[in-house]
Amino acid sequence: MNLVSGDMLWTNINKIPEKYSYLSEDINCDVLIVGAGITGAICSYYFTEAGIQTAIIDKNIIGYGSTSASTSILQYEIDTDLVGLKGTLGLDNAVECFKLCEKTVYEIEKVVDNLDCKCGFNLRDCFYYTDSEADVSRLKKEYEVRKNHGFNVEFIDSKKANNMFSFPVKAGIYSRSGAGDIDPYSFTHKLISHSIKKGLRVFENTEMISIRQLSEEVEVTTKNRFKINTKKVIFASGFEAKEMIDSKTAILTRTFTLVTKPIGNFDGWNNRCIIRNTNNPYTYLRTTSDDRIIIGGEDLELGGKNSKVSCLTNDDTVVIDKYGILNNRLLSMFPKIDNMEVEYRFSGLFGESGDGLPYIGEYEKYPNCYFCLGYGSNGILYAVIGAQLIRDLYLGNPSKLLDLFKIDR
Template sequence: MKLVAGDMLWTSVDRINEQYSYLNNHIECDVLIIGGGITGAITAYYLTKAGINTVIVEKNRIGYGSTRASTSILQYEIDTDLNGLSAMVGEENAVNAFKLCEQAVYDIEKIIGRLDDKSDFELKECLYYTDNPSEVSALKKEYHLRKKHEFDVEFLDREQAKSRFTLPIEGGIYSRKGAAQIDPYRFTHALIRQSLEQGLTVFENTEIDSILPQENYVMLQTTNNFNIKAKKIIIATGYEAKKYFNKKIATFSRTFTIVTKPVNDFSGWYNTCIIRDNKHAYNYLRTTGEGRIIFGGEDEGVGKESSKMSNLSNNDLVSKQKYEILFNKLKLYFPEIKDIEVDYKFSGIFATTKDGLPYIGGYEQMPNCYFNLGYGSNGILYALLGGQLLTDLCLGKGREELKLFRLNR
């Protein structure tokens, strides 16, 4: 599949010169991470902080896969709302998942405080809304469940929403805590720089050709015929990891994003909060530190790997139509913002699980192999949870939360 296509914001505006050598000899390590995107970087940060001898291998360049197409909205909310998730996994587990995501936002804030680059991180408030009057009662039910479990939320009816937003809102849940935004490419490199000081080794342009799990270790071979012997491996290759499973683990879609040039004001956008609607293929909005608007959505299922949507180019008519739809919606939503001009257009493969939760943990068919797969809209927060949980697992401290994210659920 063509994971990303188009003009990427982050790798265009960020000037990062770090490069890493490719593997050219046989090595051994305690933990090998396959995948040098934001998930691999977060996982390496926690492992090296715990004193574990860790190596990252990335088949391309660090941060040049799905990471550079991430809109990097960090929210305690997940793809499945709290009521829906409660019906799937029980209310206690559902609340726990939301609370873990909420805490993960503030854990990232703490990490940012230790790094040499703040990565345009900013705590934000967020709005989850509907423009359909028939869905307001369901949204109120969602609000009451969140309020019951002490999430810092208020409900906005149509008139209250009109006083804050120019969007067509019939009802909304406004959350005052548990959300943030970040530059994922800068964050990835800042994490790796910190981890290098803690003993991390990184190899770019190093592709794994075979994985042979053994009773007490894993033997791997690169496409250049160099061997890696690791006590454990963590696969953090995102959507490419599906090749390791003999069952369907997620539904894949392509999501489209436009990014504006910096605008002069944000009239009609209360507190420049993160915004998301409640549609099945939802739209989402955020800003950047330099005043750009990022607007994404209009998802389309990709089908098979050989399908047109799986390999869609940015110049295809479908892509152009999607970007035009997003641009027209953006102007409709914010008629008082007069200087909207699109600067970047890109798309990327996106995966969702049935319950909206990630896959974190071991896989019985592959001993000593673990997965950190942050499928869903909360990929970065899930990556952080995976980094914490798998580090504890490598230290012999299995945690109860792993049951919630297990691969065979």
């Protein structure tokens, strides 16, 4: 499968800051993290900050997998609306999940400050809207539930929207807290660099091929036949870890992304907020610290490992059509922005859970192992939430939140 395809923004604007060796001897550690993309890097940060002897491995170059194709939108909103999640989890649990995501945006702000590197991080407003009259009443109900539970939101009707945006809006929810964006590649490497100073050992181009339970430890064998003995393993390898789980945990999709060259103005775009519509699949937009626009969406369900969607390349007619749709949408949404020229076009495979929530915690088939799988659009926030919950579980302080995110829910 082609995990990512195309010209990647983050790995083009950032040089590889550090190259790491592959594992060339047997080692021991307290915790082994499998997967050194942004999720694994976040886990390494929280575990080494807690003084836990940690190692991390990745079968590729660090940050060149799904991390390189992440649009890295950070927002309290979950793929499943609060009203919809209420029907699945109950109101209190649904609100807690939304509040947890909101809190985590500011947790990332603290982490970035601790790294002493901005990593392209910005706090943003966000706008969730519809251009269909049929969705207005649903959005109004969603707004009322959010407002009644303390979220800093405003309902935007079509008249208000005309003064804020240059594209058609029937109604929307404008949120003034709990959102942001970041450069995921820079963030990943800064997290790992910081964690190395705390004792993290890093091995890239080191693929795990087997795992064996010992009496009190786990033995991981790499492709080069070296062994890692560890008390616990954290699987932070995204959709690849899906193959280890018997139940259907996620639907895999390919999402498509365009990135413009830096532009001179953002006319018709209120406060450069994060934008998402109610369509299925939805379209999402953000800006970057160097004044680019990122637009993504037009998702296609995978349909199996050997399906055409799983193997698409950037010159496939399906991909070209998707890029064309996104480009036309961008031009129609912002006619007041001059000289918008697309510089990067890429796609990536991502997982979506049925309820929009991550899978975090233990799985009975693999004793002494933890899973941190942030499926859905909130993957980075879920990685932070998962790293904190798993750290606390390791230290003997399990949270009741693990019941909401358990793999066999």
